Amino acid sequence: MAKIKKKGTSGQARNFITRTQAVRKLQISLPDFRRLCIFKGIYPREPRNKKKVSKSSTPSTTFYYTKDIQYLLHEPVLRKFREHKAFAKKLSRALGRGDVSTAARLEKTAKPSITLDHIVKERYPTFVDALRDLDDALSMLFLFANLPSTSTVAPKTISLCERLCLEFEHYLIASHSLRKSFLSIKGIYYQATIQGQDILWLVPYKFAQKVTGDVDFRIMGTFVEFYATLLGFVNFRLYTSIGLVYPPKFDRKSDDSGGELGAFTLEGRGVGGTLASTAQTNGSAENNIATISSSKQQKQLESIAERIASLPTPSSMESEHDPESANMGATPPSPGKPLTELVPVDTIDTFEPPIAADADVLDQPDLTADDGLAHLFASFTFYLSRETPRQPLEFLLRSFGCKRLGWDSVLGDGAFTNNEADPSITHQVVDRPPLPPTSLPPLPEAGAEDEISSTSVRPGSRIPGRIYVQPQWIWDCVNAGKLLRPDLYAPGAILPPHLSPWVKLGEREYDPTAPLAGQEREGEEEDADSEESDEDVGGDGDEGGGKTAPRIDKVNGKAIPGKIAHVDVEVGEGMDIAGSEPSEDGEEKDEYHDEEWEGFDDDAESESESEAEASRSQYQRELEAEAAGLPFSSVAVGPQDTADAKKKSREDARKKAARKRREEEEELERAKMMMSRKKRKLLDKMLYSNRKKDEEAETLRRKRRKIERNGGVK
Template sequence: MAKIKKKGVSGNAKNFITRTQAVRKLQVSLPDFRRLCIFKGIYPREPRNKKKANKGSTHSTTFYYTKDIQYLLHEPVLQKFRDHKAFAKKLQKALGRGDFSDAKRLETTQKPVVRLEHIVKERYPTFTDALRDLDDALSMIHLFASLPTNENLPPATVANCARLAKEWAHYVIRTGALRKSFLSIKGIYYQAEVGGGQEVLWLVPYAFAQNVPVDVDFRIMHTFVEFYTTLVGFVLFRLYAIEGLVYPPRLDKDTDENAGGLGAFKIESRGVAGLLTAGDEEKRGEEAGKKDVSKQMTTLGAKIASLSNEDPTATAITEPEQEEGTLREDLTIDTFTLAASSSDMLPQPTLPQTTSASATLFSNTTFYLSRETPREPLEFLLRSFGCKRIGWDGVLGAGAYTEDPSDTSVTHQIVDRPPTFPSPAAEDDSAPSASATTTVGRFPGRIYVQPQYVWDCINAGRLLPPGEYAPGALLPPHLSPWVKPGEGYDPIATLPDVEHSEEEEGVEGSDNGMQEDLVSGSESEPIPTPSTTAAPIEDESSEEEDDDYQRELAAEVAGAKPPAPSEQDKKKQKKKSKAKMSRQQREEEDQKEMKKIMMSRRKRKLYEKMLYSNARKEGEVEELKRKRRRLDGGRGKGKKERRGGEEV
């Protein structure tokens, strides 16, 4: 006789564990359990049968994999949480006794520090894995860098996020890795190609005054930021090392206090770092904890000798040493020959390009940013695409190429305000003076554009004509560079005036259908006289159409959406559309209905779902076209009114 299996010892009951059971097993508090799961990348799971997973209980609960919780039992961070709990008890006891010196001593000497380096190495075994998971990390870091500090956001966290954001921007600028950018409602999207072809997309909020919401649990978000800052620090160290740069870059505090932005960081190559003294080299080795000082001291003399033989004025960056496991250890690609002359020739792989062809898009230009324009995103974009000379007003901060708006070397000026016009006295003068030029705000030989010009040029990969981006001009649509126009709505293409053509086609279709109906009716039965049948039907249909039109008109005047048609209205509309069909179209519809009947239930549901999705897409496209025609009509009317005003 087979052994009877006990209930709740196998299957879902064994594979899943509830959150309460997991907290009891790990012997930690619920906040620490959440923090540990975020660090380790463990998330709740949804079992197929909740009742079996919960051993017969039906109440709602959160489940985790039992193997994941078992894996957390040997986590070193778990011991740090327990040490912190004991430290908190000692600190609270010292504060209760009033012994503040003992409390300060405990705070400085015995407070446990959670280290996450081993978790980063566990979750990302290779450098490529870390790059693939960099999107959310960069977006979160840029978000915290723009938030104001309060009791939930420590100043050290915000400053650390701002530092990492600028270090990432410097790497993107130095390597020319930026590819696309887009201005959206949420913020500015950027896409860069780093690490030999890995695309990284991140979101940067606009530099507005942020109101910190009160209904957000910043403890959970701070846990994510704590892990993401460690991850981005590892990634930046590796990226800077691949490019032969010193990490972290040196920060100029005076420039940073004067709102220097990107100019506050000084990027150095490894050749400059090799000229450091022995004491400085030893101090850097102790702080990093990664380098062997003894090995560096033995090779320091050879490095200095090799550098002294070279040209001291050379500024080229030295290539990093070939280390085992780096991305540049062997980038040669094997060549393959055809086994037979009749075989197909497949495209051969190519090496990933580190920089794009448009990295020097603005290399021959000098930009000047007006004080009303956003300096940080424009400076980042222009420097990423080759512009070395960027000036701005002194109120925007230090580090500008020029602060003089009348500098003759400026080729493009970005403005974001309505155009100004000269006074009547200046217009009457035959020779315009310097005051007239100042009143107009224009300098000869300079191109004035709005900020969108920079984004559209980058996405297009070329310098666009600046006429459409003149100050005060109606800007062209700013489209996402990641959405390609397909068979649906294309916002770039011009729409023909199809209102009259649609009405004419509808009239011709109804006439043709009526003629075919008359011909088919004459063969089978006599045509009914208009006085008996046709007139009441036409009157009824016209009355229904008038009622529908009046309801839609009333809803439009009230500013509300038109009422959704009921089931009866849909059936009537379907009957009317079928009555307007020709004989051949009705036969095709009947054949489709017969084919649907012969389908299996699964295929029929799939077919109906496909028809529904296609109809929905067509409806969305038609709605966008209708809005486009309405906007184009309003613009045309506005232009006529403006022209009329000018004529008057």
């Protein structure tokens, strides 16, 4: 007889473990268990069948893999948690006895410290893995760097996050790795490309943050503790990869004055181990990182040249067999020559094109493709007005080559100049509308004691030769990869739409950057004008013998609401007609046979009548011109005739577009009759989704048309 299996010893019941069982097995508290799982990257799992997994009558809600919990049993951080628990007992016992000196000594010497270096190395075996997981880390650290210090968020944590974020921004500035940025409601999105990995993170605006009580900052603080360790490792690797010393020098005094990026001084390590200061303050010497890298390349080329020169040349190898050419050996060139002159031409690897003419050719990466984008603002000197956001503008401008950046002294330390009237300033970023001359303060008299200083400019005034733009111009130039027209972003001007650089517009979607005429369908403007005219005439729909009703598109016998169209109501419409009742078996007549005879074309009759009316009016004008002794071409056309002609052309275009659409719909219905039922249903779904997209795009185009006719946004 086979042995009976005991319940809960195999299958899913053995592969999963509940949270209560995991806490009891690890012998730690629930907060420590959560903290340990965040450090190790272990998350709850959802089994396929909770009833089979649960070993109790009460269904559990949180499950973990049993192997993950067994993996935590050998974690060194678990031992630190137990040591910290013993330390907390000793500290509470000393405080309970009133022994303050013993408590202070325990706090200073016996408090265990937790290091997460080994966990970072375990979770990210390669540096590329760490870069792929850097999005959430940067977003969390930038969030905590902008939070106010409270009882739940320690000032030490905020300063650590701010320092790590500024160090990462300095690397992006030095390596020109920033690619795109976008202003959204949540904050400012940035995207950088580091070693082929695209990293996207979110930075909140510099507003006064209000910390609410419904957020568990203990869990978020655990994430921040791990992410801070991760970003420290990443910053060290990034700095050393471009020849910089980590950590950079930090000036506490400049940081207290609001220097932020200007409070750091970068140092580059030369070839011989010497340090070269590369302070990235505004107006200082140029960055010598490129010089250091070029010296490294020169040293490597010289060593390669020496090795190649020591190798036997083809001429010397031939001289061993040919005595006549023994005295014709080539002298080795000097090491200072380029590598292409040192290596013989026949020994250099050449990449031949593929043999087949229609074969695929892979595009090779071009290292100089982004040189123009990296130095987009290199030749300009910017001045930031007091109302503009200094931190994102400084980071963005310096990331794309700007070396001279000034602002008012109230915005903080580290500016190239605080003089707004400096003649070297080429662009000024302004975020307020121009003021009328009557609202400006009066100028002081000539003999007044408080004369205008050389560093002040009258509010609302403009300095000749300087370009004034709004902050959006910088973001749009960065996303476009080129300098845009600054007159479109002048102070007080209606700005172009600021679109996300990561959204790719589809075929039927509305593009706000493209002209409206290129996106409209044929006859769309005329339809919109006729609808607006109908709305202006009256909203009850009784005028003109018609009313506004929704157009019903029938697809495969189903009614789908379409666009609003003008429907004429004739006398007797809506009444029962003899012979229209359904047949005896309860089925209606075939829709195809009902629509087989469409009658005479009303549009053709109306067109013929309008043409006849136009010919009669033209003949009448010719008779009047002949009686007056004037040529017909010189007869003035009245405004009513011009309006009638425009209206007639608009009606003709609308009717032509409606006829074309009706023909396309009929052609589609005939094609659907030849399809199978499955394909016809699939086509109906596609048509329905396309119709929804067209309606949304048409609504946006209608709004834009009204705005353009009214002369802009009010």
